[in-house]
Amino acid sequence: MLLITHDLRVTFDFCDRVQVMYAGRVLESRPSKSLAADPGHPYTVGLISALPSVQRSTARLEGIPGSVPRAADVTDRCAFADRCEQRGDDCLTARPPLRPLAPDRQTACLYDVAPPVDREADIPPPAAGPVGAPPLLRVEALRKTYGKAVALDGVDLHIKEGERLGLVGESGSGKTTLARCLLGLATPDGGTIELHGGDPRQVQCVFQDPSTSLNPAMTVGAALAEAASMAGPKDRRPVVELLELVGLPASYARLRPAHVEEYAMVLRSETAVWSYEPRETLPRLAIAVRDRGQALGSIWVVLGERPLAPNAVDVLAEGARLAAPYLARFNLAADHDRRIRAERLSRLLQGVGPTRELGDSFGLAPHVPTTVVVVGKADGPAADSAASYAGDLLRAGLAAYRLRAAAGFHEGHAVAVVGAAADGPVLESIITTVLARATDQFGGEWRAGISRPLHDLSDVPAGLSQAQQALDVVCGSFGKGNIGRHDQLAASLFLLDTFQAMRFRPSLEGEPLSIVSDHDARHGTDYVRTLRCWIAAGYDIPRAAEALVLHSNSLRHRLRRLSEVIDLDDQDLRLALALQLRLQEISTKSDE
Structure with missing residues (x-):
């Protein structure tokens, strides 16, 4: 028998031999009893040190710092080296082979290993109350x-x-x-x-059952997103990635904690499963519907006033067998329809093909005003599964208000082409809900861009560009809020275009801001800050003096001295300085 488990105590009790694996390779192999008493690899030592004891108390459990690397990243070195306190230079230059420690013991460590930490005397057990004291x-x-x-x-x-x-x-x-x-x-x-x-x-309770310790009102995705939000921005991972790290599909993000293990148990089983006992009251019997071994869905018996028949399992299995070909055809047809819709949406967004026919397939009239909406993550395109889910949310939200629309995902973003009936408040309400649900499910920050009103469907490619530009603005340093309308972002769009055009160009010799900056560096003046406050105050000297904590006459004197460096009476030069200072401020925010 081969036992695969995370629980070392189980292996010590039931197994003759143990092989300890890490990042796709065996680090130690030996009889279980000798492994428990005298581990031969630092990783095994860490695992044993982390085991809680029921025989003694300890101030804290010893954990292993860091996390398991991908096997492909440590093919030429010791996989455990980055987390090992005993590593040497040899551990980083080649992959240690399994070497014999004794006839029946092997380890992949090059060095003698320190024994596990003995925590037996860490802290004394709690003392009993005084003799004769009443019970607590x-x-x-x-x-x-x-x-x-x-x-x-x-x-x-x-x-x-x-x-x-x-x-x-x-x-x-x-x-x-x-x-x-x-x-x-x-x-x-x-x-x-x-x-x-x-x-x-x-009196309070510490639950050990995940279905009761997790909030049943929150989805798995929302619970993971809440936990992930505690990490720093650089270390924060989306919900889909967290699920993939433990081998779970993205669809689990939409399940509730009480359903996840139950649903997984049904999908793992080849036969009908009783979800919980007793069977006689409130039966909950389920079976996976399979076609050629692949689970297509499931059938559930969840309520009943009387006990189920003795052959209920066989009846449900026969029902699953009969349902399989129909469900397979249904899924195939649904997948086909989904691919057709995605292809038509892509052609509509790119302006390829007959506009009238493409619009008719989504119920959109070709010669009516239209709006394009793009939803995406603030830090770049989302995974297809996340973008597809956000597209489904958009489609459902628009349909709930009976708004004709073509919705789906395109190049890492959720996209919708909405008919003219979409007035501003309703559309923004739908988008706000989509952003909140996408954030709950997948983490990160989600934003949306809305195009200008378009004359007809032939303008959809231009509308897609406008919505994407509006999304870029609200995701960048110019952004204010979560939703950007292209027709309300004229100044921000101009600044963004100017900023992107000038950001990586070498500075021109003699341009105004560099002259002032050089003067500050050489003479210890503070003219750049003075200009920034003066321009921000609309060239109002008393307001600027208040911001600089100066008397108004002192500021006037400073501006006269500054006029000896650059011509402040030149309107074009003032405009150039204002633009340069604004772009410099934006660049600083972008770098942060």
Whole structure:
């Protein structure tokens, strides 16, 4: 038998030999008992040191810093070197082979390994309360019934300060009901609950079940996005990437915590699965519908007033067998329709093909005003799965308001071509909802650009360019808010175009701002800052003096001295200085 597990204790108890793997390779191989007592690789030492003990207390568990690298990135070196405290220069120049330590022991470490840290005396166990002290928690004759079913029948328990009581029992024995009574979530029918020195309502619970410790109202994607937001901007990863790191499909982002494991269990099984016990009440039986081994969907029996028939599993399996060819044809047809829509949308956006026919396929009249919307991530194109999902959100939102539209994804962005009925407030409301849901599902910051009103469908390629330009503005240093309308961004579009045209060009000799900057560097003046405040104040000397913390006459004197360096009476020179200072400010923000 081959046992594959993350739990070292299981291997120590049930396996004769253990092979420890890391980044696609074996680091150590030996009998399980000797591995537990005397590990021969630093990675194994780290794993054993991280095991919590039920026999002693410890201030903290020892973790292994860092994370597992991709196997392809460490083919020519020790895969564990970056996380190893014992590494030497040889570990970084070649991949260590498995070498024998004894006839039945092998390790891929070049050096003798330090033993695991002994934490036995880290901290003393909690002391019991004084002798004769009353119990911290006293439960006596506790009773609870549900109709005719007796859940608790005269339960007594006492817990003293410093004690830990383990409550065990088979399913249906009353463990959960007792816990709910202690937490105040259920009212006992009889008996008493006393908490010495406190209010029983202050008792709190630490859940071990993910379906209860995670918020059931949030999707998996939203929960992951919330956790990922705690990381710095450079280390933050989108939800889709986090799911892919643990081998889960992007579709899991839309599931709720209570459904994920249940759904995965059904898809893994070749036969019908009972999701939970007991079967006699509230049956929950499910089976995956498969075609040639591939799961196409699933059939669920989730409610029932009477027990299911003894052959319910066989009946459901026969139903899945009969449904498979129909579901396969349905999925094939749906995939075909999706590809056709995507192709038609792409042609409409590029202006390729007969506009009337393309518009008719989406219910868009060819000669009516139109608007193009582009939704994307602030840091660049999104993955196709994320862009496709955002496109589906756009399509659903527009359809909910009965707005005719062609929606999908194009080059890493969600795109919609919307009919004339889309007035501003409604369209912005739909887009705002899409941005919020995309952020919840995939993380990061999502923005949208909206084109100017277009005369007809033949202008869609120009509208796509306008919406993309508006998106670039709100994603960059000129951006204000999450949604940009091309017809409201004239100044920002001009500045963006100028900034991009001049950013990587060498400076011209004798241009105004460099002359002032050179003078500041040589003579210790502060003329660049003076100009910035003066221009920002609209050339109003009292306002600029207040910003510079100067008297107005002092500022006038400084401007007269500055006029000896450049001609401040030249209107063109003032315009050039204002533009240069604005672009310099934007460049500084972009670099940050």
